[in-house]
Amino acid sequence: MDTAGHSEATARRGLELTPFRGLRYDPDRVGSLAAVTSPPYDVVVRPDGLLHLESSDPHNIVRLILPQAATPAARDRQAARTLRRWRAEGILTTDPEPGLYVYEQRADDGLLQRGVIGALRLPEAGDRSVLPHEDVMPHVVAERASLMRATSANFEPLLLTYRGDRAPTPTSTAVERAADRPPLLATTTEDGYRHRLWSITDPREIAEIQSDLARHQALIADGHHRWATYRELRAEHPSPSPWDHGLVLLVDTARYPLRVRAIHRLLHDLPVADALAALKGTFRVRRVDAPRAEALTALAKAAATGNAFLLAGDGTYHLVDHPDPELLARTVPADRPAAWRTLDATVLHTTLLAHLWHVPEDSAAHISYIHDTAATVEKAERDGGTAVLMHPVREEVVRDLARQGVTMPRKSTSFGPKPASGLVLRTLEP
Known part of the structure; x- marks a missing residue:
């Protein structure tokens, strides 16, 4: 692997979030946005939940994140073909300019969660800007890596948390300013959660968010296997390349506390x-x-x-x-x-x-x-x-162990609410 491109990143600390051109469903080409979304791949209860999602709409995202075929290789090829076909048919379209995306989830019980979706530069060895807290299963990482190789896409954002300031910050100000505008999309999924998405494309506003996030360290709340997959695939591709980044949702838990379930x-x-x-x-x-x-x-x-x-x-x-x-x-x-x-x-x-x-x-x-x-x-x-x-384990226990560099047994926690899959995707192809 060509490591010259990574030397600058070795000295970099903090979070580096990059805008991207999101790949999104054309609402005029699908039954409804709610019908094409899915929980994250590892939350789908199989086979019952999988069949339910597949039958909800012929273009449900589950056909990309959990393709069904006789062999693993056939599943990956099927997902790649499906992605190409949906893009060619205009089911999925690329936004005209790169941006960061503000994502909101609401529930009737008063829960409100907002965060920023972007392409996060993967840290080098020794850079503790992103803290995992759980072990992973190698066979799941291999499965996710094979799917990403075949499709050259990040279908689902990881959920990362950080602790911002109580006072307004450039990021919190940008998030709240975006939430006052008409959204790119709004939908209510079967679980009762209401979802809205906005884009931030102004270069000055993006630069302010990037400067603010560079001061912070994040905890992986959900997506350890996909994070390990990102790192494995980055190591396979000479840098610089789109594989230097992975799709994430960053939530400031000082403002929007997550719920922790077992x-x-x-x-x-x-x-x-x-x-x-x-x-x-x-x-x-x-x-x-x-x-x-x-x-x-x-x-x-x-x-x-x-x-x-x-x-x-x-x-x-x-x-x-x-x-x-x-x-x-x-x-x-x-x-x-x-x-x-x-x-x-x-x-x-x-x-x-x-x-x-x-x-x-x-x-x-x-x-x-x-x-x-x-x-x-x-x-x-x-x-x-x-x-x-x-x-469930308390969040402070998870964060304290992660800061000590100690990983918990696999699948120890479930932070949420998790981002719905299918609202915005990232393709790694030019």
């Missing part, structure tokens, strides 16, 4: 009875004969004082807590900070999955990671597996 586990080949039997003498297990909301409340109460999990799949719930300290001492690595060793996800992966249940965490045949609580329980009951419901 990501649950579905153990396909482990019946609940077998999972509970393996815990005998090592964890306290209590049956919770109550509706899901009450069972989750019991989980939250138990998690406030120590490691706790809720197992489901046999028609009821089982609260698992009070792990044997000697068992934890034997199974949890001692070379990490206490905040990492006591994470529920750490205990789940090192003690329960690896030691007691013997479930390989990186095998899709044995374990699925699902954001939706109801879907996790329903699939476990239908398939005879075990749902392991988790309690």
Whole structure:
């Protein structure tokens, strides 16, 4: 690889966000903008959610982010053909001039989130301007990288957060000024969220935003596998090139706090009875004969004082807590900070999955990671597996560990709301 083009970036610190010409759906060529959007690829519950999205509109973005074919190579080729066809037919059109995009999400419960979408320069080794906080699964990175190679496109922005100033900043001022203008698009998706998008194309305003963001460090809130994919593909292409950048949404959580939810586990080949039997003498297990909301409340109460999990799949719930300290001492690595060793996800992966249940965490045949609580329980009951419901981690714990350079177990957190996929894409072709 030609590294000469990266030498300048080695000394660069802070976030460098670059405008781009967004690739967007022509609203006159699709049924509705809501019908062509999708949750991020890893949030789509398969196969039910995938089929629902595919049938909602023949041009739904899921046909690009999760193409369906007999083999991985065929899936990638299909996505590339679909993208070329949609561009040729004018389904997807490129904005006339480069810009940064202001993106807004609203919900009826009062939630308001706004951020800036742009092409972020990928930092060099040793540059900690972007902090990951979770491990990744190599096979997922390989899958995403193969899709991006085939399509030469970033279909979905990563969600990054940073902590801005309480006082108005050039970025916050630009965001709020944009939100007072008529949007490029506005739509309400099936989940009730209202989405609006604006572009900022004025060079002076863009320069002010860039100067402001250059002072900040960002945390990856969602998209660790795509971030690892960006970095892998950047290493494959001589710099400078479009692969030096990746599509991101940057949200200032000092102004727009995110919500942190858990990501649950579905153990396909482990019946609940077998999972509970393996815990005998090592964890306290209590049956919770109550509706899901009450069972989750019991989980939250138990998690406030120590490691706790809720197992489901046999028609009821089982609260698992009070792990044997000697068992934890034997199974949890001692070379990490206490905040990492006591994470529920750490205990789940090192003690329960690896030691007691013997479930390989990186095998899709044995374990699925699902954001939706109801879907996790329903699939476990239908398939005879075990749902392991988790309690969310506080954002400050995530950020503190990331600053220490300590990554959490994969799929430990779910920050949101996540940006809808399909509102603005980035092509890497000239």
